[in-house]
Amino acid sequence: MTDSNPNVASNGHGVAVAFQDMHRWYGPVHALNGLSIDIAPGELIALLGPSGCGKTTALRALGGLDDVDQGRILVDGKDITNVPTNKRNMGIVFQAYSLFPNMTARDNVAYGLRLRGIDAAARKRKADETLELVGLGQQAGRYPHQMSGGQQQRVALARALAIEPKVLLLDEPLSALDAKVRRQLREEIRRIQIMIGITTLFVTHDQEEALAMGDRVGVMSAGRLEQIGPPSELYDRPKTRFVAEFVGLTNRIAATAQGGTVNVLGMAVPLLEGSDQSGPVDALVRPENVRLTPTDDGDARVAAVSFLGSLCRAQVTLPDETLVVAQMSASDARGLYPGAAVRVSVEPAPVFAVAA
Amino acid sequence: MSGLPATQMGAPAPEGGALIVAPKGGGQRQRMTRGQSIARVAILVVVLGYLILPLFAMLEFSTRGDFGSRSLDAFAAILGKQDLIDSLTTTLQIAVLTVVGMLLLLVPTMVWTIVRVPRMRRVIEFLCLLPLAIPAIVLVVGIAPIYRFMGQNFGKIGASPLTLALIDIVLVLPFAYRAIDASLRSIDTATLADAARSLGAGWVGTIVQVIMPNIRAGILSASVLAIALVLGEYTISSLLSFNTLQVVIVVLGKQDPFISVAVSFSALIFGFVLLVVIARVGAARRTNRQVEEPAV
Numbered sequence: 347m348t349d350s351n352p353n354v355a356s357n358g359h360g361v362a363v364a365f366q367d368m369h370r371w372y373g374p375v376h377a378l379n380g381l382s383i384d385i386a387p388g389e390l391i392a393l394l395g396p397s398g399c400g401k402t403t404a405l406r407a408l409g410g411l412d413d414v415d416q417g418r419i420l421v422d423g424k425d426i427t428n429v430p431t432n433k434r435n436m437g438i439v440f441q442a443y444s445l446f447p448n449m450t451a452r453d454n455v456a457y458g459l460r461l462r463g464i465d466a467a468a469r470k471r472k473a474d475e476t477l478e479l480v481g482l483g484q485q486a487g488r489y490p491h492q493m494s495g496g497q498q499q500r501v502a503l504a505r506a507l508a509i510e511p512k513v514l515l516l517d518e519p520l521s522a523l524d525a526k527v528r529r530q531l532r533e534e535i536r537r538i539q540i541m542i543g544i545t546t547l548f549v550t551h552d553q554e555e556a557l558a559m560g561d562r563v564g565v566m567s568a569g570r571l572e573q574i575g576p577p578s579e580l581y582d583r584p585k586t587r588f589v590a591e592f593v594g595l596t597n598r599i600a601a602t603a604q605g606g607t608v609n610v611l612g613m614a615v616p617l618l619e620g621s622d623q624s625g626p627v628d629a630l631v632r633p634e635n636v637r638l639t640p641t642d643d644g645d646a647r648v649a650a651v652s653f654l655g656s657l658c659r660a661q662v663t664l665p666d667e668t669l670v671v672a673q674m675s676a677s678d679a680r681g682l683y684p685g686a687a688v689r690v691s692v693e694p695a696p697v698f699a700v701a702a
Numbered sequence: 703m704s705g706l707p708a709t710q711m712g713a714p715a716p717e718g719g720a721l722i723v724a725p726k727g728g729g730q731r732q733r734m735t736r737g738q739s740i741a742r743v744a745i746l747v748v749v750l751g752y753l754i755l756p757l758f759a760m761l762e763f764s765t766r767g768d769f770g771s772r773s774l775d776a777f778a779a780i781l782g783k784q785d786l787i788d789s790l791t792t793t794l795q796i797a798v799l800t801v802v803g804m805l806l807l808l809v810p811t812m813v814w815t816i817v818r819v820p821r822m823r824r825v826i827e828f829l830c831l832l833p834l835a836i837p838a839i840v841l842v843v844g845i846a847p848i849y850r851f852m853g854q855n856f857g858k859i860g861a862s863p864l865t866l867a868l869i870d871i872v873l874v875l876p877f878a879y880r881a882i883d884a885s886l887r888s889i890d891t892a893t894l895a896d897a898a899r900s901l902g903a904g905w906v907g908t909i910v911q912v913i914m915p916n917i918r919a920g921i922l923s924a925s926v927l928a929i930a931l932v933l934g935e936y937t938i939s940s941l942l943s944f945n946t947l948q949v950v951i952v953v954l955g956k957q958d959p960f961i962s963v964a965v966s967f968s969a970l971i972f973g974f975v976l977l978v979v980i981a982r983v984g985a986a987r988r989t990n991r992q993v994e995e996p997a998v
Contacts, residue, residue: 411896431899442890444897448915457911458901502897509901 360388360545361422361512363408368417370403370569377403378414379569390539390546391574392560394553396592400569401549402517408547409515410434421512437506437544441518443498445490451477451501452486458509476504479538496527503535507542514539514546520555532559553593557581565589581632583696585620590630590698597636597670599692600702601629608699616696627699633673635693638662644687646670651682658682662690757970764964776964786965789950792863796946797932799867801925804878807871809921810905812882813913817895830879833872838937845869849942863944866935873938874931878924885920886913922980933973 363385370378377400385391393401406412408419410431419427426434445454455473464472477483480500490498499519506514516535520528536559539546550556556563557577564574565588573580573589584590601610603624608617610629617623638648638660649661649669658679662670670690682688767773780786808830815822833841852860859865891913898908914921936948947969955962 409896409900411900431896432902432904434900435902436900438897438900440893440897442893444890444893446894446898446912446916447889448912457898457903461902461907505897505901 360386360543362387362420363513363545363547364418364420365404365408366418366420368404368407368414368419370400370407370412370414376569378407378417381417381566381569381571383564383571383574385545385547387545388543389561390536390548390559392548392550392556392563393566394550394556394563394593395566396551399566401551401566403569404566405515405517405547405549408513409436409438411438435509435512436515437509437511437513438515438517439499439502439506439519441521443490443495443502443522445498445501445505447490450487450489451482451493451504454490454501455505455508458505462509472508473504476508477501479507480504480534494527495523496531499523499531500534503538507538507544511544514544516546516548518550521550521552528555535559557593565592567592583618584630584698585618587620587698587700590618590700595633595671595673596630597633598628599631599664599668599670600666601627601699603627603699608697610692610697611690613692613694615692615694618696618698621697621699622701626702628702629692630698630700631670631692632695633659633671635695635697636662636670636672637691637693638672638674638682639689639691640681640686641689642687644689646688646690648682648684648686648688650684651679662688664690757967760963760967760970764960764967766960776958776960777968779958779961780965780968783954783961785945786947786950786954786961789945789947792945793932793947795864796867796870797929799864800870800874800932801928803867803871804874804924804928805921808875808878808882808924809914809917810909812879812886813891813895813909814905816886816891820892827879827883830875832876834876839941841869841872842938842941846942863939863946866939866942866944866946867932869938870928870932870935873935874924874928877927877931881923881927882917882920885917885923889913889916922983926977926980929976930973933969 363383365381365383368378368381369376379400381400381404383391393404395401403412407414410426410429410433414427417427418425421434445451446457449457452470452473455476456469459469459472474483474486477486480503482497482500482504485493485497485501490501493501499522502519519535520531523531532555548556548559557580560577562574563577563580565572565580567588573585580589581594584593590596599610601608603609603617603622603626606617606623607614608621608627608629610631615629621627638646645665646662649663651661652659653676656676658674658676660672660674660679660682662672664670672690764776765772765774767775811826815826849865852865854860894912894916895908898912899905903911934948935946936952939946940949940952947965951962951965951969954965
């Protein structure tokens with residue numbers, strides 16, 4: 347599958363990247379199975395998938411840290427498949443803390459500049475500027491063991507950006523951080539990425555992160571790209587069963603498909619492309635598309651209600667004992683409590699269906 | 703914050719976490735019984751006695767003078783024994799070559815194994831530990847023809863006692879491997895190497911500028927072990943007829959036991975001082991990197 351997004355605005359610093367039919371075997375494991383992606387200059391692509399799906403292998407191949415057995419990698423139109431890592435000029439932020447423990451934050455950031463023969467004064471100036479960019483101007487003299495995990499990853503980002511790389515590669519850089527720091531840092535990374543306009547490949551297994559950060563999100567499974575597209579498209583119009591089940595929360599509700607529509611809880615809704623089109627199916631319905639109406643003659647029962655701030659999530663047991671999750675605004679959840687009788691229906695939004 | 707009996711949540715950390723405060727009064731130190739204290743002191747005395755008594759005996763023997771007096775003549779005589787000075791110089795040169803050769807062989811190999819071929823780690827470990835299982839006499843029997851060949855074909859260099867460094871490198875591998883491996887395991891070697899290479903460093907730069915400074919403790923330990931092994935190695939030098947320090951000490955012992963013991967004593971003290979100096983250098987460099995402010 348090849349796809350590109352020409353609509354991403356670039357400020358001129360970004361370069362185009364292309365994976366062309368890449369294959370990688372680790373013994374019997376086919377880690378990359380014909381992966382092809384075109385990344386537009388300045389675009390941020392998030393690769394999403396479960397562990398072992400090949401997303402990190404793809405990133406490491408682009409960074410030159412792993413070889414590919416077949417296929418090509420083009421950066422700015424040039425084939426870099428066989429160029430060694432240290433000649434690729436890629437900035438990489440790793441999942442594990444990767445700052446050099448024997449160097450201060452400033453020395454870490456200046457390391458790549460030193461290798462490029464930049465004189466000491468210019469190195470220091472550039473390192474300080476880059477640390478300022480990630481909000482750590484005051485921490486330049488600290489060693490990694492004197493910084494928190496979030497600060498270390500910011501320094502790692504500054505180190506990767508200081509060399510003015512062609513492409514920025516982020517290999518699950520937030521996965522070791524706590525939830526609040528993750529959110530702060532991902533917004534900061536996105537802000538800086540847009541400001542610099544650098545082409546970025548971001549690998550994560552966190553859907554929220556991928557959907558929040560990516561211009562486009564690529565979902566991978568077993569070394570293949572299942573679907574790539576803008577986050578809303580991926581969420582609303584999944585093209586494969588894997589994407590429909592993997593991205594976002596989904597209810598599986600027994601239904602009957604016929605002639606491009608599916609009858610779910612008494613409502614005929616259109617089927618998405620790629621769905622099973624006839625016979626008994628499981629309709630994959632998003633929680634926000636499930637509607638609950640409190641009524642004394644309702645045949646479903648509320649099992650639990652979770653308060654999520656501005657939203658509420660209710661678990662409801664259908665007469666056939668199927669458990670369905672519904673999501674609504676907190677104000678719409680008034681009247682819902684465990685044991686309450688409700689009537690369940692679905693919004694007429696298109697759904698994906700898989701054979702039951 | 704109820705339900706946290708062991709720790710208390712402290713002030714908010716700068717990035718939204720919370721600092722963990724150690725509970726006051728928790729984990730009270732166990733009081734030692736009188737019997738345990740006595741046993742502890744007794745063990746200490748026995749161990750120190752075991753280590754110090756032979757040294758004391760050597761010192762006592764080597765400082766015996768005429769008619770029950772004390773004399774440093776045996777120590778002073780060391781400087782007059784040219785063959786002893788030569789053997790000491792040779793042994794120290796072998797030690798330096800062994801340390802350099804061992805580090806050049808082992809550090810890049812181990813780093814490469816971790817970064818590029820991690821499945822070979824067990825094989826490398828097995829190969830490095832192999833010399834422990836081979837008796838010195840078997841090694842000599844196997845290696846003697848090679849030394850004969852070197853002596854016949856490589857002139858002065860081939861016949862030099864400094865070639866002993868080649869076999870000493872093999873002998874020190876089991877100990878040096880363990881020391882360096884422990885240090886490499888304490889850092890994320892593969893990620894650091896990947897990071898350095900992605901920033902533009904070649905393999906030499908990665909090892910010298912990034913990996914080696916962070917495994918300094920392991921390198922120092924391996925070096926000390928290598929020096930100690932070379933200073934104490936006798937069997938192979940003797941069987942290959944090279945005059946190293948231990949060989950000359952044994953020869954000297956047959957001629958003048960006082961000087962022989964004085965030399966042995968001096969060599970032990972030299973090794974001890976070297977160990978302390980290297981350990982202190984390592985500790986001093988670590989201390990220089992410490993900053994008093996707490997980690998945030």
